[in-house]
Structures are given as C-alpha cells and as structure tokens.
Amino acid sequence: MKIAVIGGGAAGFFAAIHASKKGSSVTIFEKSPKLLSKVKVSGGGRCNMTHKPLEISKLVKNYPRGEKFLKKVFRHFKSEDTIHWFESRSVPLKVEADGRMFPVSDDSQSIIDALLKEANQLGIQIKTSTGIKAIQNQANSFLLETNHGELTFDAVIVAGGGHPKLEGYSFLKNLKHSIVSPIPSLFTFNTPQEPIKKLMGISMPDAHVKIEGTKLNYQGPLLITHWGVSGPAVLKLSAFGAEWLHEKKYHARAIINWNSDFNETKYLEHLMAYATSHPNRKVINYPLFEVPGRLWEYLCNRSEIELNQTFNGLSKKQYNKLVQNLFCHILNIDGKTTFKEEFVTAGGIALQEVNPNTMESMYHPNLYFAGEILNIDGITGGFNFQAAWSTGYLAGISSVNSSI
Numbered sequence: 001m002k003i004a005v006i007g008g009g010a011a012g013f014f015a016a017i018h019a020s021k022k023g024s025s026v027t028i029f030e031k032s033p034k035l036l037s038k039v040k041v042s043g044g045g046r047c048n049m050t051h052k053p054l055e056i057s058k059l060v061k062n063y064p065r066g067e068k069f070l071k072k073v074f075r076h077f078k079s080e081d082t083i084h085w086f087e088s089r090s091v092p093l094k095v096e097a098d099g100r101m102f103p104v105s106d107d108s109q110s111i112i113d114a115l116l117k118e119a120n121q122l123g124i125q126i127k128t129s130t131g132i133k134a135i136q137n138q139a140n141s142f143l144l145e146t147n148h149g150e151l152t153f154d155a156v157i158v159a160g161g162g163h164p165k166l167e168g169y170s171f172l173k174n175l176k177h178s179i180v181s182p183i184p185s186l187f188t189f190n191t192p193q194e195p196i197k198k199l200m201g202i203s204m205p206d207a208h209v210k211i212e213g214t215k216l217n218y219q220g221p222l223l224i225t226h227w228g229v230s231g232p233a234v235l236k237l238s239a240f241g242a243e244w245l246h247e248k249k250y251h252a253r254a255i256i257n258w259n260s261d262f263n264e265t266k267y268l269e270h271l272m273a274y275a276t277s278h279p280n281r282k283v284i285n286y287p288l289f290e291v292p293g294r295l296w297e298y299l300c301n302r303s304e305i306e307l308n309q310t311f312n313g314l315s316k317k318q319y320n321k322l323v324q325n326l327f328c329h330i331l332n333i334d335g336k337t338t339f340k341e342e343f344v345t346a347g348g349i350a351l352q353e354v355n356p357n358t359m360e361s362m363y364h365p366n367l368y369f370a371g372e373i374l375n376i377d378g379i380t381g382g383f384n385f386q387a388a389w390s391t392g393y394l395a396g397i398s399s400v401n402s403s404i
C-alpha cells in the first residue's frame with residue numbers, strides 16, 4: 001500500500017505516522033523547504049499544542065466552524081490521546097492557568113523532534129520543496145503531478161493547510177470537491193482613528209467585548225496595541241465573527257466593558273460609595289475597578305472630568321459619562337491585523353463532503369483530508385492543533401485500514 005501525504009505540517013506528519021502501519025509505504029510531500037513551520041512559531045516558539053482535556057461537548061464549542069463535524073472526530077482521538085501520545089515519546093506537557101498546554105521545555109522544537117524521530121523510525125519518506133500541481137483519480141490509484149514529475153499512489157491524504165486565497169486550492173480542482181471561500185480568522189482589530197492607541201501596552205485581565213448590532217461577544221484578557229486592540233477576548237471574538245466582519249469589510253463598532261465583574265448599575269453604585277467614603281480625593285489620582293492609571297486618566301478625560309476635580313465635586317452628568325466609558329466604551333474598527341505568525345483561515349473543503357468517522361472523501365475512495373485544508377478553525381488556546389492531531393490520526397489509520 002503506497003500512501004501519499006500532501007503537507008509537512010502537524011496534520012500531515014500525524015497522518016503519515018499513523019498510516020505507516022502494516023507494511024504500508026508512506027511519503028510526505030511539502031512544497032516549502034521547511035517542515036512543521038507552524039509548529040515552530042506557535043505560542044511564541046513554545047507551541048501551544050493542545051488544550052487541557054474537556055468533555056467533547058465543551059471542546060467543540062471552541063470551533064466557530066466545524067463543531068458538529070468534530071464532535072464525531074473527537075470520539076476517535078481527543079486531547080487526552082494527544083497528551084498520551086507525546087508524553088509516551090518523552091515529551092512531558094504542562095497546563096497553564098487558562099488551559100493551554102505546552103511542552104515542559106517551553107520549546108516547540110521538542111514537538112518537532114518527536115514527530116521527526118517517529119517518522120524516521122517508521123521509514124517515512126519526506127520530500128521537501130515538492131509542490132503538488134494536480135491530483136488525478138485513476139481506476140484504482142491516484143496520479144500526483146509534482147513539480148519534479150509524476151508519481152502514482154494507492155491512497156492520498158491531503159493535509160496541505162489553509163490558504164488565504166481560493167487559488168491555493170487549485171491543485172484539487174480535478175477532484176470536484178466544493179471549496180468554501182477562505183477568509184481570515186484570528187485577527188486583531190485596527191482602530192486607526194482612535195486616540196486609545198497612545199495607551200499601547202496596557203491590558204485588562206477580564207474585559208467584555210461586543211460587536212455593535214450583533215450577538216457577537218467574548219470575555220477575557222484585552223490588550224491595547226499601537227494599532228488598536230488585541231488579546232484573547234478580541235482574537236476569539238474575531239474567529240466567531242469572521243464571516244460577519246468579512247462581509248462588513250472590517251468596518252464595525254466594538255463596545256467594551258473594561259471589567260466584566262461590573263455592570264452599569266454596579267459601576268455607579270461603587271463610584272457613589274467611594275465618593276461617600278473619600279469625598280475629597282481627586283478622581284484622576286485614584287483609579288478604580290482594577291483599571292491601570294493611564295487608562296483611568298484617559299477614561300476620565302473622555303468623561304470631561306478635570307484634573308483637580310474631587311469625587312464629591314462630580315456632577316451627575318460626569319458620573320454617568322464615566323460609567324458609560326467604563327461599561328460601554330465604543331471603538332471604531334477600521335481594518336484588521338493578522339495575529340503574529342499564527343495565520344488561521346476559515347474556509348476550505350466543505351465538511352459535508354467528508355466522512356467525519358474516517359476523513360475519507362465522499363466522492364473518491366482512498367482520498368482523505370486532514371487539518372486546516374478542511375473548513376474547520378478554532379479559537380486560540382491549542383484548539384487548531386488539536387483538530388490537526390485528531391483529523392490527522394483518523395485520516396492516517398483510515399487510509400491503511402481501507403486496504404485490509
């Protein structure tokens with residue numbers, strides 16, 4: 001059984017490793033000179049390679065696209081299986097407070113080395129700088145047209161990753177699979193006209209961000225940057241709002257509550273109580289609600305509170321304005337920025353054309369898909385890699401089992 005794996009990333013390697021059983025011959029084709037490049041840069045070079053184990057019903061809620069499909073996939077291979085696989089190959093993992101999991105080494109090379117070592121021990125052939133131009137489905141085999149010639153295989157696993165443009169999927173055109181047009185997911189919000197950019201570097205540990213006019217909202221850490229706002233709350237919101245924001249050409253209004261522990265009423269009550277206890281304190285000098293000093297000063301200025309005003313000197317209008325700026329701060333979004341090197345796309349092979357229990361094409365026996373080539377994407381936190389390991393595993397074992 002000769003099996004080709006297109007793509008030398010996480011899903012491709014995991015598929016190849018699990019296809020290399022029972023005497024099969026497996027070859028990985030990677031169009032670039034580098035292998036596992038996303039693994040290398042993930043998590044700032046630490047590799048956020050999965051998330052702490054969750055019930056499948058909770059795990060799938062972290063995927064804006066692919067939730068129902070992955071519910072079936074994860075029954076075959078989930079976070080616990082990923083953890084066991086790597087730890088049984090001398091890569092101990094650790095869980096951080098937010099549930100993200102990393103190698104104890106804090107070095108993505110630990111993950112890369114484990115995959116390369118396993119592939120080497122299994123005798124997997126690896127061809128870098130070898131792009132696939134087309135896949136031809138023949139009678140009982142597949143002809144791969146590469147930039148170095150043509151090769152024939154009994155089965156093919158496509159794990160070539162997501163592409164920013166539809167043309168990136170052109171090598172699949174002979175297979176007549178539907179491609180959901182790719183759009184960006186996981187991005188930060190640009191706010192070029194907003195003076196808040198001057199506060200770059202300031203963060204809030206638990207803000208709530210909502211897109212005006214929609215039900216889209218997310219809660220979590222928020223970071224002010226020199227181009228706008230970022231942090232997990234924004235990134236996760238961008239993933240769930242990817243299609244809506246794309247339609248709006250990334251022009252929208254974000255509504256921020258800087259501290260999720262407070263609603264409009266609680267902000268006002270707390271302010272009034274503080275004013276009663278400390279009437280002569282200058283408002284700007286005493287930040288409340290865990291708001292950093294520079295951000296508090298900015299919010300006070302936006303509320304028309306003067307430098308020397310005391311709490312007992314505020315008018316009802318000023319109190320209301322300050323509450324509005326704390327609870328319902330509006331930022332005009334105008335554009336987006338890809339989050340570091342962690343490029344993620346929504347779009348790809350339509351999921352209704354793939355069997356979620358085997359990853360096999362509904363149209364072509366012995367053709368399989370894995371990873372971001374599918375219309376699946378997760379929020380930050382190790383979820384995209386978990387989808388890669390799970391779909392890769394399933395495609396790999398299915399490809400070799402189909403020949404038995």
